[in-house]
Amino acid sequence: MVDGSGKAPHEEPQHSAASWSLKEPAVVGSVLGADYARLGAEVADLTGAGVGRIQWDVMDRLFVPNMTFGPDVVGACREHSDVPFEAHLMVRDPDPMLADFVAAGCETIIVHAETCPHLLRTLSAIRELGARAGVALNPSTPAEFLRHVLSGLDQVVVMTVNPGFGGQKYIPAMEEKVSEVRALVERAGVPVQIEVDGGISTRTARAAWYAGAELLVAGRAVLSHPDGKRAAVAELHRVLTSPVPAS
Numbered sequence: 001m002v003d004g005s006g007k008a009p010h011e012e013p014q015h016s017a018a019s020w021s022l023k024e025p026a027v028v029g030s031v032l033g034a035d036y037a038r039l040g041a042e043v044a045d046l047t048g049a050g051v052g053r054i055q056w057d058v059m060d061r062l063f064v065p066n067m068t069f070g071p072d073v074v075g076a077c078r079e080h081s082d083v084p085f086e087a088h089l090m091v092r093d094p095d096p097m098l099a100d101f102v103a104a105g106c107e108t109i110i111v112h113a114e115t116c117p118h119l120l121r122t123l124s125a126i127r128e129l130g131a132r133a134g135v136a137l138n139p140s141t142p143a144e145f146l147r148h149v150l151s152g153l154d155q156v157v158v159m160t161v162n163p164g165f166g167g168q169k170y171i172p173a174m175e176e177k178v179s180e181v182r183a184l185v186e187r188a189g190v191p192v193q194i195e196v197d198g199g200i201s202t203r204t205a206r207a208a209w210y211a212g213a214e215l216l217v218a219g220r221a222v223l224s225h226p227d228g229k230r231a232a233v234a235e236l237h238r239v240l241t242s243p244v245p246a247s
């Protein structure tokens with residue numbers, strides 16, 4: 001049985017880490033789909049389960065067909081975790097809210113390239129607030145879009161689903177884009193982290209990592225795991241670090 005990725009369980013990746021060394025992978029816990037009535041406890045559980053960061057999927061029901069958290073909710077949960085927070089702003093107009101999410105305790109602010117006509121200015125504004133600047137690319141946005149803003153970036157998020165909801169099917173075709181972004185970053189010689197977001201599970205994580213992603217956002221695969229968050233994160237780490245069978 002294969003999941004939405006069309007791959008059999010643990011099918012070996014198609015894109016190998018060509019001219020770059022594989023980066024140490026880290027699982028990022030998405031709270032999209034957590035129990036919102038116990039959000040502080042859910043954030044603490046994710047932290048205890050071993051995620052490297054917490055991602056807040058901020059949605060305004062304008063850029064994406066869903067609405068979620070504001071900075072006050074994020075700030076209320078800051079005390080429940082000692083890992084970095086990143087705000088993924090899936091909103092039509094991110095500029096006016098950058099400072100609020102930094103003040104709420106987010107170390108990284110991720111905006112969508114599709115919502116920032118003056119992207120380099122927005123990225124500079126994030127850095128001037130003392131946060132790391134990230135840009136997310138929807139599935140239809142090419143990696144080339146980043147060419148002239150790499151110097152202003154700390155992180156690139158390659159969406160491996162169409163944004164708006166958790167639990168969607170992973171889009172394997174995005175692995176090629178991950179590799180393109182990795183090649184752009186390596187050629188430019190800039191310390192930009194590459195993250196994938198959407199449909200990451202034990203069946204898809206390895207291929208995404210091999211394509212060049214070092215941060216893997218997981219929501220449903222962790223939050224809905226029958227054995228709990230700790231087991232889910234451990235399983236993802238095992239898949240990511242198990243040796244590749246000799247071909």
Ligand SMILES: O=C(CO)[C@@H](O)[C@H](O)COP(=O)(O)O
Binds near residue numbers: 218
């Ligand atoms: O950001 C989005 C969608 O907009 C999601 O990709 C979540 O961040 C993770 O959800 P899963 O696909 O892991 O459940």
